[in-house]
Amino acid sequence: MKSQPSEPGPAPAAQDTEAGGAGTAGTPPPLRALAEPVRGRLALAVGLQAVAALAGVVPFIAVSRIAGRLTAGSPADGEALWPLVALACASGFVALVCGTAAGALAHLADNDLQLALRRRLARHIGRLPLGRLTDRGTSEVKQAVQDDVSALHTLFAHTLLDVVSVLTAPVLILVYLFTVDWRLALFSVVPLLLGVFLFSRAMAGAAAQMAEFGAAVGRISAAAVEFASGIAVFKSFGRGRKAHERFVRATEGFADFFSGWVRSTLVTSTAAILVVAPAVVLLLLTVMGAVFVTQDWMTGAELVPFLLLGPAVAAPMGVVGPRIQQIRAGQAAAVRITELLDAPALPEPATPALPVGHHISLRGVSFSYDGHTDVLSGVDLDLVPGTVTALVGPSGSGKSTLASLLPRFHDVTAGTVTLGGADLRDIPATELYRRVGFVLQDVRLLRASVADNIRLGRPDATDEEGERCARAARIHDRITALPDGYATEVGTAVTLSGGEAQRLSIARALLADAPVLVLDEATAYADPHSEALIQDALSALAAGRTLLVIAHRLSTIRSADRIVVLEDGRVTEQGRHDDLLAAGGRYAALWEAQRTAGPDETDGVPHQRSAPVGADRAADDIREGSAR
The missing domain is CATH 1.20.1560.10 (ABC transporter type 1, transmembrane domain)
Incomplete structure (x- = not known):
């Protein structure tokens, strides 16, 4: 053993x-x-x-x-x-x-x-x-x-x-x-009993120590993530040594804790292992067997099974x-x-209902993640087909939460959200996602071909349809430059940049052709060149659709049909850009704060640039599509 x-x-x-x-x-x-x-x-x-x-x-x-x-x-x-x-x-x-x-x-x-x-x-x-x-x-x-x-x-x-x-x-x-x-058999049990006793002593108080062990490992993991994600920022300010200090402190703290734990149990845990070791058990039985044989209490042949089998009696303690x-x-x-x-x-609806049209209505909507604290409270809102509605407000005001209710990422805690007169909870999921699409900041691509990633919403789409949507999303040229074109597998030999992945997700949304779209600041982290291409792609995507935009840069939603201001989960203002500025309320204060902060900072968050392209152009395209 x-x-x-x-x-x-x-x-x-x-x-x-x-x-x-x-x-x-x-x-x-x-x-x-x-x-x-x-x-x-x-x-x-x-x-x-x-x-x-x-x-x-x-x-x-x-x-x-x-x-x-x-x-x-x-x-x-x-x-x-x-x-x-x-x-x-x-x-x-x-x-x-x-x-x-x-x-x-x-x-x-x-x-x-x-x-x-x-x-x-x-x-x-x-x-x-x-x-x-x-x-x-x-x-x-x-x-x-x-x-x-x-x-x-x-x-x-x-x-x-x-x-x-x-x-x-x-x-x-x-x-x-x-x-x-039976006498020598009793001696063969002694190492087992002694091993159980010593092991229990070594494990005394282990529950608290194990809890601290888990906490220490968690601190190392958190420090490692911070070290990996923040080292570039530290180095850019000439503080490269500072980047790893917390990680070093966490590892040193873990080493001190574990060393202390080992020292406190070293004697008993080592003894527990030694007393059940096959060599030790065999030595004990050999010595005692020799005494028994010399005293004529047993024969030499009777000692053989103890030497062959005795060490296995204490074997369980060894593992x-x-x-x-x-x-x-x-x-x-x-x-x-x-x-x-x-x-x-x-929950799937017991009696499924299909929407008639694409008018979205929120009435008395409240939502809580934990069942106690409301993130949204008493929200009433209408999204008229063919219009752009922008959600603005300070961080933590509930913008993303409200937008997540439309594609039913969550169900409301109170109130109703309806699409075409049907409660979202009564619409089958497959029908809902045919009508409501979303383009988020955090793009997820499958480990599959580029074509399959585009066809995710419509697997039966033809290659020509996928290519047409890729062209509209301004990503076709990049795809054709890949080693295998549309057959290139994403995430293997080729990795797309953030802006390229975003345009690919827009092509996916174009092909799915959902009449209602939720956009969560799709250009927030794009470089200027990618942002311009993404804005062009969003304009093509938005045309003729009902759009709900989460906006952090107010300059991008000046032409929206309705701007909704959220504060602490409540709608405090809504209207068009000029009307809200004239009202001199919260929106006007946010606009003035962003205007004076400069083009690279919005709501305390740095951005690449602040060109009024995306929603302005989208709104114009929607109105043109509706007129057609």
Whole structure:
């Protein structure tokens, strides 16, 4: 048995222990529930592994019996050795077959479970509100689909069988040793009991230490992200050394904490590992066996099984740390997967309704993320077909939240949002997304061909239709310059810039041809050249459609048909640009603040430039489209 390194218990599982909400004693309900479809096959694998472990002990027992026959000195006993030899060979074969079958069965069951879980997760994630995915990012989904399912693989396909093996074989060994000599058998149990005692002492207070371990790792992760994302800013101001100071402090703090933890448990944890080490157990049994033999309390042949099998009695303690870590990781993974599967899906209407027209109306709309604090309160608003409505206001006023209600990223807490007279909650999702599209700042492209990325909203579109939309989005020339043109796979040999990705998403929205569009400052982070191209593409996209624009630069929405000012989740002003300036209210104050701040700063956020192109041109195009 391989000894484990001297460390204070399975610390790396600290975060998982807390997340799992359950100890290692017993299986928590989430784990049982997830394993239910393959429970029968796992039980059979456990049974086969137990048989394999027991059969693996028999050859050693047979060898000890052979040693006894040989030391008896009777020539006639030689003929009696062959049955023992046959028993040893047969048991070894049974152990091999059953162990192989158990491993294969557990892996097949686990493979089916992984496939079923990933399919369940994919179906359920597809039904989750888009707001949950955009708010929490993709890390939660990635962890559940990839990392957590892999943790269950380790638990079911490996750890489960290992635990059965290390617990089953010592029981048979101990029973047999007691039949040989109960006194020496008691001595073989001493290392196991001493190892349990010392290990429990080493783990005393581990819960608090593990919590601190997780917090320390979290501080390192946060500092690493800050270091990676902020180093360019620090260097640009000649403070390159400052960029890594917080990261160094976090790592040094973790090292100090972990070193202190190791020092406080070093003696007991090292002792726990040493007393169950096979060499130590073998030395103990050899010394005590020699005493027994010299005192004629047992024969030399009776000592053989203790030397062969005795070290395996304490073997479970030698692997308890890693196995506990794997069990805790599996428990925590099951809890996270279950939480994601239990996340409420976007309710589908019991009696579907189809909108008549594209007029959008918000009445008494309130929304809260946590169920307590309203981000929006009592919003009344109409979006007339063929018009541009701009949302403005200070940061945190609720602009993005209000815009996210139209494509139903979230459902309202109170009030109603209707499209063509039908409540959004009564419109089937497929019908809603045919009518409402969105272009956001954070563009997500699939790892697929450029053509497939454009055809995402209309998979049945022809190549000619996709190319026409790419031309309108001012991205066709860039695509044709790629190695394989429209067949080039995004994210492999070629990576598009932010502005190029934005224009590709606009081409996607053009092809989807949704009559209602939500634009969230699509040019906020573009360079001047890309911004001009994006504005041209947005003009083509906006023509003839109902547009809701989240605007940070007020100069870009002067020609909007309606400007809506939000403050603290409430509509405080609405009207056209000139009327709002004449009113001298909040909008006029925001306009004056941006005008005096200069062209590169808006609402405290630096921007590339502030050309009044996008929504002005979009509004003109919409009006021309409506007139046509």
